[in-house]
Amino acid sequence: MGKISIVGLGPGDYSLISQGALEALQSSSRIFLRTEKHPTVDKLKETIQYTSLDYFYDKEENFENVYSKISEFIVELSKEGDLVYAVPGHPRVAEKTVSIIESLAKEKNIEVETIASMSFVDAMFNYLAIDPADGFKLVDAFEIENSFIDTNTSMIITQIYDRFIASNIKLKLMEYYDYDQEVCIVNGAGVKNLESKKYVQLQDLDRCENLFDYLSSLYIPKSTKSVYNTVYDLEKIMNTLRSPFGCDWDKKQTHESLKKYLIEEAYELCQAIDNDDIDEMIEELGDILLQVIFHCQIGQEEGYFDFKEVVSGICKKLIYRHPHVFNNAKIDMDTFEKTWEELKQEEKGESSITDGLKRIPKYLPALIKAEKIQHKAALVGFDWDNIEDVFKKITEEYKELLDECEEGNIKYIKEELGDLLFSIVNLARFLKIDSEEALNCTNHKFVNRFEFMEQSAKKLNRNFEKMTLQEKDELWNKAKENKL
Template sequence: MGKISIIGLGPGDYSLISQGALEALKSSSRIYLRTEKHPTVDKLKEIIEYTSFDYFYEKEDNFENVYNEISKFIIETSKDGDLVYAVPGHPRVAEKSVSIIEAMANEKGIEVETIASMSFVDAMFNYLAIDPANGFKLVDAFEIENAYIDTNTSMIITQIYDHFIASNIKLQLMEYYDFDQEVCIVNGAGVKNLESKTYVKLFELDRIENEFNYLTSLYIPKSYKKMYNTLHDLEKIMDTLRGPDGCDWDKKQTHQSLKKYVIEEAYELYDAIDNEDIDEMIEELGDVLLQVVFHAQVGNSEGFFDMKEVINTICKKLIHRHPHVFNNVELDMNEFGRTWEELKKEEKGESTTTEGLKRIPKALPALIKAEKVQHKAALVGFDWDDIKDVFKKIDEEYQELLDECEVGNIKYIKEELGDLLFSIVNLSRFLKIDPTEALNGTTNKFIKRFEFIEQSALNLNKDLEDMTLEEMDELWNKAKKI
């Protein structure tokens, strides 16, 4: 098994290849280039023979496959002796194939040596006359959708090959920056006679002609126009509010004092959704999110948990409860509700269905709690087979309520009324109707009709208290026709 020497070819100017890299190239007869689309290669041709992997880019559908195939080839070829694998720039900077090769080589016990040259990042900062000590973030254009964008530090985006990629970058960045944020398109950094820089506004990024090629990167300086659009922004604000110079009210809050607001904000969001009010939904979702962050801040200040633990827990839960998505497990989606409950029982360490029923929050509104209890019981087969049986049960409970009302036993009247309501919730479940929404709809309808009665009475110069039930009933019937 041969040694793999991974070398950097520098940013593009022949003078910036390290002496060690040149010696490795000159001393090897088995040289492989990730790509020959690099300015130094024209001069290197005079002193070395090599094989280029550019054909992988034409054969594969995406860069991930390209890097994996190149890595497999290098590992397999190393069986026949020492070789050199050369990449543009510095082997440790934005070179995914290098990390993949090293991981594969480590598993197989293959020796790997890396020989550095100047990176294109160094060349960029030198060309732009900027000190990187102030901080920066390096992002691959093909991974920007998953990258954390921090507007408080400068950023370099690599591999902006064409206008299509530039357009996608622009759309992604405009989620975080003002449309007129100044950015710099840098071409050929570190390559004499090819270096160029063009400062444009962000919204103009993809309107610039003939600016994009395989040597193009984008530099975005730190933004001084603050845009609040990340969870981190909200956390920082809450840090300030609960800090030494913050708000006295925010500083003294506890989980107990805050718990009512979680419910209030959730119901306000519920109303906004019912009203199809998008602006209100945005505001109320923010209020709900604030409660999550607030509780995480309290947990952190008490030394029990923080936001990272909250996010980690929900992410792990979602992955565990969707094995068909994340672990390629075959599931019958018609039985997904049952699978979901089984996974929850596993997480909670429960062995019986009753434990799950008792875990349902006591503070839940009665209709919601009744529906959840019935649903969990139905998943293990405790349910009616036919909706006709549900109607019979309602009739039975209604008759039992009438019987108790005739006797006048308050205790049993309450119990039988609960039984009737529980059976009606069961009916709503069979009909696939949310009982809360159905009851809210009727309540709102009542309010609307009552408003008509009251307004009609005022138009007649009458008070409702002075009207007979027959008169109000007549107006009610009119309201029903509206």
């Protein structure tokens, strides 16, 4: 087995290659360059012989495959003896192949040495005359979709090879920055006679006059404007509200005192959805998110939990309950609901179906709770075979209610009325109708018809309250005729 020496070629100017890197290159007869598209290579050709691996870029469909194949190639070649693998810049800065090679080499007990040179990041800060001590984030253009964008710190985006990539970068950044945010296109940082910089507004990043190549990067300074579009922003605001200098009302709230607000906001969101009002939905979803962050802030102050734990919990739960998506498990989607329930039981350590029934929150609206109970029972086969049996059960419960009403026994009247309602929920389930929604529709219809009755009475110069029941019924029937 040979040793792999990974050397950095610096940002591009020959004078910025480290002495150690030059010595490693000049003393080796087996040199492989990830790419020869680097300004330093023209000078190196005079003293070294090398093999370029640029052909991998033509063979593979995407950069991930390129990096993996190059890394595997280098590790395999090292079995024949020592070699030098050279990469642009600093081996530890934005160079994916290095981490892959080290991981593969570790598995095969192959020695790896890294020899640094100046990185393009150092060259950029030097060229822009900026001190990086205030903090910055380094992002690969091909990974920006999965990157956290923090407008409160400066950022460098690498590998902006062309206008197409620049356009994608612009669209992503515009989700976080204002259109007029100043950004700097930097070309050839660290390469004398090639260095150039151009400050433009973000909205103009991909315009024709802005040229990009393999030496292009983008510098975005810390934003001076607050966009407020991440959960992190909301967390900071809530932290301020609960601080000693915050709001007295917010500071005195507890998990218990906030319960009613969460319920109210949930119902207001349902109303926004029913109204098909997108603006209202955005507002109400924000109100619900506020409640989540509020509880997390209290949990953090008390030392019990924080937002990260909440997110971690739900992520783990979703992955666990979707083994067919995340673990390639084979699941019959026709019985997925039963599988889901079984996974929940296993997750919560429940030993019986009854445990699952008792887990249903007692504060749920009764119709919703009844539907959930019936659904869980149906999953294990305790259900009517057909809808005709459901109708028979409703008729049976209705007759039993009539009998108890004739007897005048309040206790049993209440019980039989509950049985009748439970049976009607069962009917709604068979009809695939949400009983809660159905009843709310009727409530809405009743209010509309009642409004029609009152307005009609007013047009007739009549006092609605003093009208006879027969007269009110006539107005009710007119409301029905008007499809209200």
